[in-house]
Amino acid sequence: MRAVWKGAVTFGLVNVPVKLYSATEDHDVSLHQVHDEDGGRIRYQRKCEVCGKVVDYKNIDKAYDDGEQTVVITDDDLKALPAERSREIEVVEFVPNDQIDPIMFDRSYYLEPDSASSKAYVLLRETLESTDRTAIVQMALRQKTRLAALRVHGDVLMVQTLLWSDEVRAADFASLSEPVKISAKELDLSKQLVESLVSDFDPEQYVDEYQQELRTLIAAKLEQGEGIDTAATFGEEPEEEAGGEVIDLMEALRQSIAAKRESGAGSGAAKSRSGGTKAKKAPTASAEKETKKTASTRKRAASE
Incomplete structure (x- = not known):
């Protein structure tokens, strides 16, 4: 595995250097698009609407359009943000393990000790285990500020990024508001x-x-x-009978x-x-x- 991030878990005066690794991978067969007439590979080009030139990825910036004006945001602008420069996984609180609704979980990452001694890492792991607590942390990863849960998974520490509260939709279904009698x-x-x-x-x-x-x-x-x-x-698929019995x-x-x-x-x-x-x-x-x-x-x- 290749580390996707390096930094440190911090809580109080304790500092635990770590490396971050993706904990999951996609097992789907990789397919690409081809022309149905001759099997030729379909390619997509990044073309500028102003000059019509095909633009290399290295020459592409991001922009925000509010409907009247467009503001260009360069990579240097993003790297200059304070949150992006942070290399810390900051513990903000410790909560009971069962308080986090699974609907909030997003991506999972393993943490590996990144120092000559793993004592601080093991101490944090055993502390979380013995107290049945999960650490709520904040960190910057891939140009985004992340809220995450730091917990124990077997013998390793794991960070699971969480959705922000406004990213979780409410289940508001009118059909469930009607009274139903269950015998x-x-x-x-x-x-x-x-x-x-x-x-x-x-x-x-x-x-x-x-x-x-x-x-x-x-x-x-x-x-x-x-x-x-x-x-x-x-093998033959059995035919479904039409008009099944209700x-x-x-x-x-x-x-x-x-x-x-x-x-x-x-x-x-x-x-x-x-x-x-x-x-x-x-x-x-x-x-x-x-x-x-x-x-x-x-x-x-x-x-x-």
Whole structure:
């Protein structure tokens, strides 16, 4: 991993030098745009509306338009701002761990000690652990002042940037203001359904099926060419019956509970209790390379 920021966590007279690393990454397959007629790559150009020239990124500044005037803001202007020059993660308060609404979380970063001794880092980590507290901090990152939560994640300290309060929308739905009567029987059946699905969350048992299927599609096209048989590659999709039967809420709950009990009595229940069925693995990089090699060999053979 490459550090995206260097500075120090400060609270009181304590100073903890740290490096900041992105804690997450995107696993999506990278696709680019091409012309549907000839497959040519689509490129975008930054063109000036005044002179018509294509402008290099290094020659592009930012600007604010209030409707009447335009103010140009250069990179030097932004770097001169006091907040941008700060290299501190300033602790402003310590709050109970459960007081931060998850809706406010934005991006996650790991903190690594950046000094010869990690004592101050470990001290802060163990202090947060023993007090069940999260530090609310302020910092400047990528030309923005950030509000963030500094907390313990395993053996490391983590900073999770937070949305500002005015960035979180209120859920104001008129339909929820209307009174709804829930019977005790409906609530009881709903609780039974919940209990039948209770488990411990294991993120590794869930997979991004769309990305897996996309990789399978790419591998199939590399091997078979453009005219692939979708049904042979992915299997037949069962047709949905039109005009399904409309049932009431109570009946839906009863059927859901019955279906869960029935599945629990079979062999599927044992698999579910042991962690669920294993997800199909997406084609590995080596498999895709082998597929490309096969496709390339076939193309050469065809041309000969």
